[in-house]
Amino acid sequence: MCIQIEEFRDFYMQDICEQYKDFSTxxxxxxxxxxxxxxxxxxxxxxxxxxxxxxxxxxxxxxxxKTGLAHAIVWKLRLPRIVMAILVGCGLALAGSVFQAILKNPLASPYTLGIASSSGFGAVVAIIFGGSYYSQYLIAGSAFFFALLASLLILGIARFKSATPETMILAGIAIMFLFSSLSSLLQYMGTVEEVHEIVFWFFGSLSKVGWKEIGVASAMILLPVPVMLRWSWDFNLLAAGDESAKALGVNVTRIRMFGVIFASLITAAAICFTGVIGFIGLVAPHIARMVIGGDHWFLLPASALIGGILVLAADTLGRTCWAPQVIPLGIVTSFIGVPFFFYLLMKKKREYW
Amino acid sequence: MLSVDGLFFGYKNTTILKNLEIELHQGEILSIVGPNGTGKTTLLKCITGIIKPNKGTIMIDGKDASRMSRMAHAKCVGYVPQSSPSKFPITVFDAVLMGRRPYITWKPSEKDLETVADILKSMDLEDIALRDFDQLSGGQKQKVLLARAVAQDTDYLLLDEPTSNLDLKHQMEVLEMISSMVKTNSVAAMLAMHDLNLASRFSDRMVLLNAGEIFCSGEPQQVMTLENIRSVYGVEVTISQANGHPYILPIGSTGHSGIKKCFSS
Structure with missing residues (x-):
């Protein structure tokens, strides 16, 4: 009798474990x-x-x-564009997931926090003041610097005022306007060539991207990835509240600080060569979360992939559906992403979905 | 043994905890009771390491808590907050698995998963294991938070008002779970409580706090007296005995003592 109960118990224990593993699979x-x-x-x-x-x-x-026209078109024109589109999408989605986790804010993303705009301003500053010396490194560095500046501002506000999600987003929108205005000011004061350069950049275009830019951007986006994955459990715990996280041994201040720095780095990389692309950073993490839940071990890769798919699909559509006209990437991403997001929104029922 | 010695805590102008001396032994339940804003939660947060005391030491099994790393501390002391906000969807299984964080590096191991499954089973939570934590009732949430603290596998368990917002049955279930855990696994639990009757029924010892100071401590019978409750809560009560536990029935408040004091000083 006793043994039977024991076996029964084991069977059930196995069952929950198996169920959870199925879930993970x-x-x-x-x-x-x-x-x-x-x-x-x-x-x-x-x-x-x-x-x-x-x-x-x-x-x-x-x-x-290895030779011929086809080879040149594929390797020099199409492939760099594709790789960069994927990088940009992955980067924005990753940064969005991390910002959402560390600020415990479903509305957070590089765009809504104003970090994309400030990073864009950084790139514009480098393009104008770098003069003839401006290089990929200078643009990336400047974009990162300004992204970090805006992130630390947001983080400071969140810390000192123990800000609600609404306050943070309002502060982010204020930052977004500030840096957009600053960028406009620079354009207003710039020479014709500079303005041309900036406007082209601001449309969110992948057409000027080469392997050198890809090298810089991929280093900035891929290097923090192992760290982010290593911290996936801490991100999960942050969602359960700072106090619970601290009680479970998480160094909340450190995770938040370095999380913001890495997310800013990734945002800067995604933005500095291609222009400010909104929406992906907000929507990709949510799409992933709706399908597979909030565990960051799975959420981070899933939302990165969704971001990559969305941006690449948007860019491909933008340059083919109305060829030879090319529709700017930012516009197409919204056209693809918004209906898809609304569809998921209607299907699920949660406070903010 | 966990001991708190000469503990002070406060913010710039206000002192919240004054010179607290508390001991918590293996196999006992200690309740911290006292009026609202008297520092019960603050005390628990100090011991858990969520906030740092201004003065005083907290010794855990002979080791100074302020010298322990966060992870080492988290392996000794578990904490169940009053409520756990969740902005993002999380399954019950994952919510409990969070308790294994101090033991996880990259990914939870097979053993972690089995531990969690075992706990869910023993707490009758297996049916809701893959449900969304947010969609549970208050009682179920409290049980899940308790399960998380159990998964943390610590010798000391601190619970911040584990029965607030629970119905009668869940109050009993949660306290009985804590009680049986303390007795069978010989861990120790410290509970911040509002309900004096539940506190005196389930605890071995009680500490009555008043304005951040220990007013009285000892067995429930010694602490829950007419005089103590009158002077700390400003409430007249009658105390009867029910199954060997003091049973407190409030009669009425003894005037607005707080406001009078304010004006006279």
């Missing part, structure tokens, strides 16, 4: 699915463009032949 499967989708979108993006290099030709150019 499903999350992993979703991430795998996203990788497949991303790969699919990459293939489509590779085969589309102004020139007549088609699906099989571009594929051959990618892996096979």
């Amino acid at each position: 499903r999350k992993l499967f979703f991430i795998f699915l996203l990788v497949v989708v991303l790969f699919g979108v990459v293939l489509i993006a590779l085969s589309q463009g102004a020139s007549s290099v088609g699906f099989f030709e571009s594929f051959k150019a990618l892996f096979g032949q």
Whole structure:
């Protein structure tokens, strides 16, 4: 009798454990699915463009032949654009997830906190005052500096006033306006060439991106990733409240401080070569969260992949659907993202969804 | 043994805790009672390490808590907050798994998962294991928070008003769980409580705080007297005995003593 009960107990224990593992496997499967989708979108993006290099030709150019027009188009024009689109999407989504976690604020994102705008201002400053010396490194560095400035401002407000989510977003919008105005001021005072350069940049364009920019941006986005994953449990705990997190051994101040620094770095990388692209940083984490829940171990990669897919899809659509006209990336991201977000919004019922 | 010695805490102009001396032994439940704003929660937060005391020492099993790392501290003392806000969706299983944080580096191990499953089973939470924490009732949430503290696997458990906002059955269930945990695993629990009857029924010893100072401490019978309650709470009560525990029935407040004091001083 006793043994029977023991076995029964073991069976049930096994059961919850198994259920949870199934649950985790499903999350992993979703991430795998996203990788497949991303790969699919990459293939489509590779085969589309102004020139007549088609699906099989571009594929051959990618892996096979080393010369010829197809090779040049694929390696010099299409592939850098694709890689950068993915990087930008991943970066914005990652930064959005991290900002949402450390500020415990579902409305937080690089855009709504004004960090995208300040980072954009940094890039503009580098473009104008860098003169003929401006380089990718200078733009990236300046963008990071101003992104960090805005983030620390937000963090300071959150600390001193123990700010509500609404206060933080209001402060973020104020920062966004401040830096947009400053950027406009610089444009107003700049020469024609400078203005041209800046306007082109502000539209959110991937067309001027080369492998050098990709190198800088990918280093800035990918290096913090292991740290973010290592902290995924601490991010989970922060969502349960500072006090619970502290009681469970999390160094809340440190995580928040370095989380903001890394998220600013990632934001700056995503923005500095391509212009301010809104929405992705806010929406990608939410889409991921709606599907697989709030565990950051899965949430961070999932939202990064969703961000990458969205931006790449948007860019590909923007340059093909109305060719030879190219619709700016920022506009298309909203066109794709908003309806999708509304669809999920209607399906789920939560306070803010 | 956990001991608090000469503990002071305050913000710039106000002192909240004054010279507290408290001992908590293995296998006992100690209730901290006292009026609103008297420093019960602050005391628990000091011991948990959420806030740093201005003066005084907290010794945990002979080690000075202020010299312990956060993780080491979290392996000794568990904390159950009054409520846990959650802005983002989290399953009950994950909420309890959070208690394993001090033992997790990258990812929870098989053992962590089994521990959590075991706790959920023993606390009758297995049916809601994969439900969203936010959608639970107040009583279920409290049980999940308690389960998290159990998962933390500490010798000392601090609970901030574990029965507030709970219905009668959940009050009993939660306190019985704490009680059986303390007796069977020989851990120690410190509870900040408002309900004097529940406190005196479930605790081995009580500490009555008044304005941040210990007014009286000892067994429930010694602490819960007419005079003590009158002078600390300003309430006239009758005390009867029920199953060997003092049972307090309030009659009425003894005038607005607080306001009178304010004007006379």
